[in-house]
Amino acid sequence: MALDRLTGENSVLFIRSEQLFDWARRHSLWYMAFGIACCAIEGLMHASGPRFDFDRHGVFFRASPRQADVMIVAGTVNHKMAETVKRLYDQMPEPKWVVAMGACASTGGPFREYPNVIMGVDKVVPVDVYIPGCPPRPESVQYGFLRLMDKIKAQTGERLAARSDSHS
Amino acid sequence: MSDPRDIVKHSGWIAADVPTEPVTLPAVLVEPPCGVKELMTENLVVNMGPQHPSTHGVLRLLLELDGEQIVRGEAVVGYLHRGIEKLAEHRRYNAVGTLMDRGDYVSGIMNELAFALAAEKVGEIEVPRRASWLRVMMSEINRLASHLVWYGTMGLDAGAMGQFLYAVRDRENLLDILEDVSGQRMMFNYVRPGGVVNDITTTAEAKLRTFLKTIDGYMEEHSALLGGNEIFQGRMRGVGIVTKEMAVAFGITGANLRASGLSFDVRRDRPYAAYDEMHFDIPVASEGDCYARYLVRMEEMRQSIRIIRQCLDGMPEGDHMGKIAKVFRPPAGEAYAAVESPRGELGVYLVSDGTDSPYRMRYRPPALYALQLGEAMLPGLLIADAVVSLGSLDFVLGEIDR
Amino acid sequence: MQPDPTLIAKTLAEAGVEASFEEVRALGYVVRIAPESVRAAIGALKDCSRSFDFLVDLFGIDTGEAIDVVYHVRSFGDDAELHVKAEHAYDSVLTSVWDILPAALMAERECAEMFGLKLAGHPNPKHLLLTEGSQPLLRKSIEIRTAEEVRNR
Numbered sequence: 001m002a003l004d005r006l007t008g009e010n011s012v013l014f015i016r017s018e019q020l021f022d023w024a025r026r027h028s029l030w031y032m033a034f035g036i037a038c039c040a041i042e043g044l045m046h047a048s049g050p051r052f053d054f055d056r057h058g059v060f061f062r063a064s065p066r067q068a069d070v071m072i073v074a075g076t077v078n079h080k081m082a083e084t085v086k087r088l089y090d091q092m093p094e095p096k097w098v099v100a101m102g103a104c105a106s107t108g109g110p111f112r113e114y115p116n117v118i119m120g121v122d123k124v125v126p127v128d129v130y131i132p133g134c135p136p137r138p139e140s141v142q143y144g145f146l147r148l149m150d151k152i153k154a155q156t157g158e159r160l161a162a163r164s165d166s167h168s
Numbered sequence: 169m170s171d172p173r174d175i176v177k178h179s180g181w182i183a184a185d186v187p188t189e190p191v192t193l194p195a196v197l198v199e200p201p202c203g204v205k206e207l208m209t210e211n212l213v214v215n216m217g218p219q220h221p222s223t224h225g226v227l228r229l230l231l232e233l234d235g236e237q238i239v240r241g242e243a244v245v246g247y248l249h250r251g252i253e254k255l256a257e258h259r260r261y262n263a264v265g266t267l268m269d270r271g272d273y274v275s276g277i278m279n280e281l282a283f284a285l286a287a288e289k290v291g292e293i294e295v296p297r298r299a300s301w302l303r304v305m306m307s308e309i310n311r312l313a314s315h316l317v318w319y320g321t322m323g324l325d326a327g328a329m330g331q332f333l334y335a336v337r338d339r340e341n342l343l344d345i346l347e348d349v350s351g352q353r354m355m356f357n358y359v360r361p362g363g364v365v366n367d368i369t370t371t372a373e374a375k376l377r378t379f380l381k382t383i384d385g386y387m388e389e390h391s392a393l394l395g396g397n398e399i400f401q402g403r404m405r406g407v408g409i410v411t412k413e414m415a416v417a418f419g420i421t422g423a424n425l426r427a428s429g430l431s432f433d434v435r436r437d438r439p440y441a442a443y444d445e446m447h448f449d450i451p452v453a454s455e456g457d458c459y460a461r462y463l464v465r466m467e468e469m470r471q472s473i474r475i476i477r478q479c480l481d482g483m484p485e486g487d488h489m490g491k492i493a494k495v496f497r498p499p500a501g502e503a504y505a506a507v508e509s510p511r512g513e514l515g516v517y518l519v520s521d522g523t524d525s526p527y528r529m530r531y532r533p534p535a536l537y538a539l540q541l542g543e544a545m546l547p548g549l550l551i552a553d554a555v556v557s558l559g560s561l562d563f564v565l566g567e568i569d570r
Numbered sequence: 571m572q573p574d575p576t577l578i579a580k581t582l583a584e585a586g587v588e589a590s591f592e593e594v595r596a597l598g599y600v601v602r603i604a605p606e607s608v609r610a611a612i613g614a615l616k617d618c619s620r621s622f623d624f625l626v627d628l629f630g631i632d633t634g635e636a637i638d639v640v641y642h643v644r645s646f647g648d649d650a651e652l653h654v655k656a657e658h659a660y661d662s663v664l665t666s667v668w669d670i671l672p673a674a675l676m677a678e679r680e681c682a683e684m685f686g687l688k689l690a691g692h693p694n695p696k697h698l699l700l701t702e703g704s705q706p707l708l709r710k711s712i713e714i715r716t717a718e719e720v721r722n723r
Contacts, residue, residue, distance in 0.1 A: 034219045036226055037248055037566055038273035038354060041317065046343075049336030065219070080701050081226065081247045084218050104250075107723060110266060113258070113714040114251030116700060116707060119723040135354055245676075246699035254708055289596045416646070419625050419673030432646065503596040504642070504653075517640070519631060530640075532627040540676050569699055 022156040025069065025095065026149045032068035033061040034088065037075025039102040039135040044074060052138040059145055065091040070148070072141075073121045076104035076111050082124045089125040097152070099144055100127045103134040110134065211239055218247045224321060224558075225565030227539075231546070231554075238554055241546030243539055248569040256529040261287050261361050261496040264526065269355040271531060272567035274317050277303075277310040277346075278509040280359035283529070285440055285505035286518040287361035291498030298486040299363035300442035305479035306349065306358060307441070307507070308472040309376075313342040314510040315469050318562045322462065323394050325559035326403045331394045338386055341379050348372035362492030368483075376480060383473055391466060404459035408545055408557030411456055418544065419537035422512025424561055427464045428456040434508040446475050458560040465562075495524050511535045511562055531570055535563045572598055573650035577620060585614035598651065605639070605656045605665070612641060612654070612667045620648035628677035630685040632710045633657075637685045639664060643671075658687060666692040684708040 035044045047054045048061060062068045065088045077085055089098065100121050103109030108119035121127060128151060131144040193199070217228035226247035232240040252267045259267065268279035281303055288295060295303075320335035343353045349372045350356035350365065358365050394400050410420070415428040425432060431452045435443040451467035453460035500522040506515040512534030519528040538561045546554055575591060578601065582589045587607040594600050603611050615622040622643040631638040641654040658664060664687040668675045679698040682689040686706030689695040697704065705712055 032219070038270055040225070041274060042354060045317070045320075046336060046340065049340065050333050051337070051340045063220075076248065076250045078247070078249055079704075080249065080699075081218065084247065088219055108720070110270065111250040111252075111255065112720050112723070113716075114255055114707075115712070115715060116704070117250050119720065137353065242694070246697070246701075249699040251707065251714075254712075254714065258714055292596070416624050417672045419671075430646065437649065501595050501597075513626070515627060515642075517627065517629065517642070528631045530627065530629045530631075532629075536676055537673055540673065544672070 016160065018160065019156060022152060026152045028058040028060075029070050029097070029145060029148065030060050030062045030068050031070040031072050031099075032065050032088065032092070033063050034065075034071060035074050036077065036081065037104065039072075039074035039105070042135040042138055043072055043101045043131075043141045047138040047141050052142065054142065054145075057142070057145060057149075065089075066093065068092055069095070070097045070099060070145075071125070072099045072101050073105040073125075073127075074101045074135075076109065077118045077121045077124060078116045079118065080116075082118055085121065085124050097128045097148055098125050099129045099131065099141075099148065101131045101141060101144070102136055103132065106130045106132065209234075217244075224563050227558075227563065227565055227568075229546075229554075231551070233551070236550050236552075238546050238549050238551065241543060241554070243543045245536075245539065245565070245568050248565050250570070252570045253529055253531055256526055258525060260524050261498070261526070264529065265357045265360060266355065268531070269357060270566065271533075271570055272509060272511065272514065272535070272564050273354060274564055275310050275314040275510050276354060276356050277306045277359060278507050278514055279531075280357065281307060281441065282505055282507045282509075282514050282516040282531075283518070284359045284361045285507065286503050286516040286529075287496070287498060287520075287526075289503035289505050290501045290518055290520045291361065291496065293362055293492060294490060295363055295441075296487045296490050297442070297484045298367075299488050299490065301445075301479055301483050302364045302368060302488060303359055303441040304443060304446065305368075305476055305483075306346070306356075306364070308475045308479070309342055309345060311510050312469055312472045312476075313339050313346070315465050315472075316342070318465060318510070319390060319394065319469075322556075322559050322562075323400070325555050326400050328394060328397065328400060331390065334386075334390065334393060338383070341375070345372050345375050345379065348375060360489075361496055363487070363489035365489070367488045373480070376476070380473065380477060380480070387466075387470060387473070395462065395466065401459060403552075403556055404462055404560070405457060407458045407553045408549070408560060409455070409457045410541060410545070414541065414544075415456070418541040420512065420541055421534050421537065422508065422510070423464045423468060424461060424512065424538055424541075426451065427453045427460040429454040434506050434513050438506060440505065440507060446478055448475050458556055461560045461562075497522060497524050506532070509534060511564060511567065512538065514567075531567075533567045533570060535561075535565075536568045539563055539568055573622075573645070573648060573652050574620070575599060577618065578615070578652065581614050581618040582611055585610050587611045587614065594653075597653065600653045600655055602655050602657070605658045605662065608639075608641070608654075608656050608665055609667055609670065612643070613670050615643060615652070615654070616670055620645045620650065622650075622652060623671070625671040625673040625677075626651070628674050628681060630658075630681045630687075630708070632685060632708065634710060636660065637662075637687060639681060639687075641667075661686055661688070663688045663690045665690050668692060 100106045105121045111117045112119050129144045129148045212233045214231045218226035228244040230242045256264045265280040268283045269276035271279050316335040316339045320332040323331040347353045350358035410428045412429045415425050433450045448471045451464045498520045502519050504517045506513045515532035517530040521527040542558045590602045622645045624644040626642040626644050637658045639656050644651045664682050683697040
């Protein structure tokens, strides 16, 4: 959605600030460069590579959790890693989202039977989007991000609707 | 003047005496800003990772620093430990490949191959000649793809970005070929005990031939882009020197060992699959620094292309899967099989007790041994050099932790 | 590939190590020694004329009665490989050989934590892969999660 296409030249746009911010947030989902395992090669390296080119969605990597909006949990989380994942999540500024990429981050994947592995990162941090696959193709990650954008939009809508209900 | 020390000039400057008249404090201050009386230096312990862009995964380094120089360093691993060895004891022989793939996830074919070779050794199975050739060809395609990851990230460690995009461009083409043949981009589960799952498809062959037409030019481009860069050379030359004695003492294998002057390659010295029928050179360098490792790996990529060409032209006719029972139960015994993975000698020590799953499978992680060397190399290095040195050793944490 | 068995027998005898030899199908020569003589044996093999100075791998096997610690050494000069096995009782002490073969540093830590052995003479005897206080996961007595547990995650 390009704003000027919507409004035309020299026009004035009335929009709730919340909607404007969420629109901006939706289109600049910066993820944290935090590859745990195999999924990192597909979801972080190849996705930002020339063929899949995540940058065009405004999805770009940041090295520090303090600058990131999204955490892609790309790999198996074990008991040693869980503490770090939690800490990194806590370091990210609000609003923040978590994408569980691949079978391991969603349920433990092929390693779910091993006692050292946590069966899904949702036991450690809240997850917004689960992407199936082992590993998911970069297109799947892209689709996951588009769904995340939809989710953010829907959440704003819900928030606004709830507020107008309470006013009336 | 409450704090008469110089601000701009250095401390050794001899200045005129500063008048020491009492000053009246501004209303906002309760005491004059005296500053710190004297500067103390002490060593600083810095934690790097497990989330750090230049650790190639979830490696954690604890560094004790004196200024920018490392006094002591410790590598902490285990953030990706997920029990490949343990779970293999509960999987059938055909299914262990899925776990092996996820060990060293950038060179899955080699991992499967190591396990398949060990299983074949202990079960005494013959592999059809075509299967061996396909194994070699897919291994080399995978090696090329793996070295491209290293090439891209090595540049990132040294501060370059462009070559990463070029490396991913070529890797995409290679993954297309691997996907066409095996059905997956990364987790192939292609090599099984007894042969390989699929024969090469006509589309994959066409893709491979197109790729081979362009790759020579691309390799020149890669060399010029990174190796020809003066800054990159300056960062790499003479940094992180590993002597031959050190390499042997720490159990280093693969390109890291060959860059230190010892010519040992599993493909030549312990031939497996169809490597004894291939013609290729083993690049060796004697300097043992990061640049030598870079040169050896680049030359290895060229040799891989040479082997792929030979495979494509001389592929023998025949079956791609040997005669093997659906549920494979090798007789009780032990075997060790090794392959030359992009990171070094990847070995599988297999203990069979005659059932349909291994009794014990030991995965020899070449990168774990390289990491030990990396850890021993740290004292005395600058932080920036440490990043480059560790990057040049080419770790994959999935393999270190298993 | 195959080492000279007489040379190895002679080397170990000179070092005062009692060893038994067997040739295992598909594996090659295996030397079996007592856990107390590991350091003497590894040291003697390293110092012999066909110096076995390259540690390929060090790992354990839970045989059901004890832990077999396997030292897989290689000699580049002779181009030979050898497996040295030492049977350690459960919860016994694994003596470090890191000063003879520095390559054993991390592999020993892993072997000790995974099979519940105590590490002696090691400069950094912490756990390598697991958090402190974890179970020795590679022992046969430790079960993996059942299908039921996985389903009701």
